[in-house]
Amino acid sequence: MGSRASRLLREEEIEEIKKETGFSHSQITRLYSRFTSLDKGENGTLSREDFQRIPELAINPLGDRIINAFFPEGEDQVNFRGFMRTLAHFRPIEDNEKNKNPSATEPLNSRTNKLLFAFRLYDLDRDDKISRDELLQVLEKVDVEQKMSIRFLH
Amino acid sequence: MELFFNPFDNLVCILLGISFTVWFTLLLVFIIVPAIFGVSFGIRRLYMKTLLKVFEWATLRIERGAKEKNHLLYKPYSNAIIAKEPTSLEEEIKEIRRSGSNKDLDSATEFELSDIFYFARRGVESIMDDEVTKRFSAEELESWNLLTRSNYNFHYISLRLTVLWGLGLLIRYGFLLPLRVTLAFTGVGLLVFLTSVVGLLPNGRMKNFLSEKVHLMCYRICVRALTAIITYHDSENKPKNGGICVANHTSPIDVIILASDGCYAMVGQIHGGLMGVIQRSMVKACPHIWFERSEVKDRHLVAKRLSDHVEDKSKLPILIFPEGTCINNTSVMMFKKGSFEIGATVYPVAIKYDPRFGDAFWNSSKFGMVSYLLRMMSSWAIVCSVWYLPPMSREEGEDAVQFANRVKAAIARQGGLVDLLWDGGLKRAKVKDTFKEEQQKLYSKMLVDGLIQSWAPLTD
Numbered sequence: 001m002g003s004r005a006s007r008l009l010r011e012e013e014i015e016e017i018k019k020e021t022g023f024s025h026s027q028i029t030r031l032y033s034r035f036t037s038l039d040k041g042e043n044g045t046l047s048r049e050d051f052q053r054i055p056e057l058a059i060n061p062l063g064d065r066i067i068n069a070f071f072p073e074g075e076d077q078v079n080f081r082g083f084m085r086t087l088a089h090f091r092p093i094e095d096n097e098k099n100k101n102p103s104a105t106e107p108l109n110s111r112t113n114k115l116l117f118a119f120r121l122y123d124l125d126r127d128d129k130i131s132r133d134e135l136l137q138v139l140e141k142v143d144v145e146q147k148m149s150i151r152f153l154h
Numbered sequence: 155m156e157l158f159f160n161p162f163d164n165l166v167c168i169l170l171g172i173s174f175t176v177w178f179t180l181l182l183v184f185i186i187v188p189a190i191f192g193v194s195f196g197i198r199r200l201y202m203k204t205l206l207k208v209f210e211w212a213t214l215r216i217e218r219g220a221k222e223k224n225h226l227l228y229k230p231y232s233n234a235i236i237a238k239e240p241t242s243l244e245e246e247i248k249e250i251r252r253s254g255s256n257k258d259l260d261s262a263t264e265f266e267l268s269d270i271f272y273f274a275r276r277g278v279e280s281i282m283d284d285e286v287t288k289r290f291s292a293e294e295l296e297s298w299n300l301l302t303r304s305n306y307n308f309h310y311i312s313l314r315l316t317v318l319w320g321l322g323l324l325i326r327y328g329f330l331l332p333l334r335v336t337l338a339f340t341g342v343g344l345l346v347f348l349t350s351v352v353g354l355l356p357n358g359r360m361k362n363f364l365s366e367k368v369h370l371m372c373y374r375i376c377v378r379a380l381t382a383i384i385t386y387h388d389s390e391n392k393p394k395n396g397g398i399c400v401a402n403h404t405s406p407i408d409v410i411i412l413a414s415d416g417c418y419a420m421v422g423q424i425h426g427g428l429m430g431v432i433q434r435s436m437v438k439a440c441p442h443i444w445f446e447r448s449e450v451k452d453r454h455l456v457a458k459r460l461s462d463h464v465e466d467k468s469k470l471p472i473l474i475f476p477e478g479t480c481i482n483n484t485s486v487m488m489f490k491k492g493s494f495e496i497g498a499t500v501y502p503v504a505i506k507y508d509p510r511f512g513d514a515f516w517n518s519s520k521f522g523m524v525s526y527l528l529r530m531m532s533s534w535a536i537v538c539s540v541w542y543l544p545p546m547s548r549e550e551g552e553d554a555v556q557f558a559n560r561v562k563a564a565i566a567r568q569g570g571l572v573d574l575l576w577d578g579g580l581k582r583a584k585v586k587d588t589f590k591e592e593q594q595k596l597y598s599k600m601l602v603d604g605l606i607q608s609w610a611p612l613t614d
Binding site: 031034037038051052053054055056057058059060061062063066087090117118121122 | 267270271273274275276277278280281282283284285286287288291576580584585589590592593594597
């Protein structure tokens with residue numbers, strides 16, 4: 001009859017994603033619906049073209065780099081788990097999470113992980129260092145006119 | 155052996171004959187005759203009210219089912235996925251810097267590494283929910299209307315509901331669909347035949363009068379073929395000769411809806427096949443504007459033909475859909491300025507469909523025309539409201555684009571639709587690079603202005 005989702009999300013999968021990312025049940029179903037509507041090829045994964053079809057993302061000067069953040073090294077497709085894992089960085093930090101046991105694995109939306117996400121937007125060759133060239137490249141992307149008078153932070 | 159079957163055959167033939175006659179008489183009396191005279195028995199409205207009650211009951215049952223499992227129902231409008239703050243680039247970057255550094259910055263100077271937070275967040279926000287891509291797929295519903303095609307809460311359907319759904323399926327495909335297909339063929343057939351007949355008459359008042367009657371009658375039959383229940387508002391503002399009627403575009407059915415209440419000159423490209431036959435016979439009875447495929451690209455030719463038509467006050471008002479493509483009826487997208495440059499009076503019309511009874515949006519990348527029409531004819535009904543807005547003309551010092559945006563805002567306001575500046579062409583094409591450059595320019599301007607301000611005290 002032509003249902004919208006090419007396949008429905010199973011309860012076990014929702015539970016796993018909940019544990020990994022901290023999103024709630026309804027947030028996961030909403031984002032799954034969003035994922036399937038972006039997936040024009042209906043094969044359960046998103047490609048770079050699927051992201052580039054979003055006009056508001058296409059006009060963002062850092063659009064391409066944000067898209068890259070979704071794809072692990074060398075891969076061209078991202079499935080729903082990977083999609084949620086990347087989006088989890090932007091989930092707000094709740095109060096009851098702040099006092100968690102420090103030895104437990106850090107949640108994806110911790111302060112450190114958020115900064116790591118932003119850092120990786122600069123670090124193009126993924127060597128965990130921002131070289132002067134990479135920083136200059138970002139500045140070209142945001143089209144700053146007076147390059148010579150920019151002063152960098154220490 | 156033969157003797158055995160003959161009387162039985164006869165009986166079957168007689169029964170079939172009687173049922174066909176009864177069927178056609180009912181059809182004639184209840185549907186076609188009212189269509190000719192433009193009256194209504196009110197059967198469709200009664201049908202609509204009954205359906206609404208059934209849908210409410212169905213939604214309650216689903217909610218109960220969901221509560222039993224302690225889950226929240228998927229409701230697209232009551233909880234939007236994210237809250238976007240409408241702050242500007244400058245405000246947000248200043249805030250990021252202010253919270254970060256010890257210095258008292260009241261202007262955004264230089265570049266800071268933290269500026270990237272703004273762009274990253276905006277980018278990921280648009281991945282989660284953006285204003286444009288959701289306009290090109292069917293609208294999501296709050297309650298379930300017993301069509302599988304619009305259900306997102308499959309897990310919670312009980313047995314009773316499934317039975318009801320099965321019953322609905324039977325009624326829609328077994329009774330309504332054949333009825334509607336018969337009517338559709340009747341309507342289209344009559345249109346082609348009668349307009350050709352009227353076309354044989356010499357030009358004059360008699361021809362115009364008859365052509366009007368013929369067109370109205372056939373469109374009304376088509377309206378009944380779709381079980382469309384239309385409410386017209388403010389009919390005193392109906393388009394007059396020498397004007398241009400503009401409306402928001404959701405599906406090809408828009409044409410039938412508007413043309414069953416008034417006579418318009420259609421504009422479009424000549425197609426082949428059945429469509430072409432209909433177009434060619436229509437133009438015999440009254441002047442429509444059909445373009446050859448090659449002529450469509452020539453903007454001057456198009457504009458000239460339109461303005462010629464508009465200047466002749468004896469010709470009917472032109473019907474145009476300036477969005478250029480079908481949008482899903484939750485928003486109005488950019489109007490192409492071509493029809494607003496001609497200088498005629500514009501009569502805006504807002505069309506809003508009620509999605510509970512059947513989604514009218516034509517997703518042309520997913521469905522072809524025939525499968526779309528079959529879907530339309532197998533949903534419950536098409537319910538919509540049409541508002542005729544007061545006429546507008548281009549004001550002094552206003553260019554075509556501003557005029558188009560003014561008309562668009564009026565239509566969006568009346569129909570309760572979101573007014574977007576994005577181009578409907580984004581359905582298929584990519585965003586132009588100029589828009590990206592604008593964002594870059596905005597950011598660099600902010601930095602450079604800040605830089606210049608920080609130099610100002612030094613020059614004193």
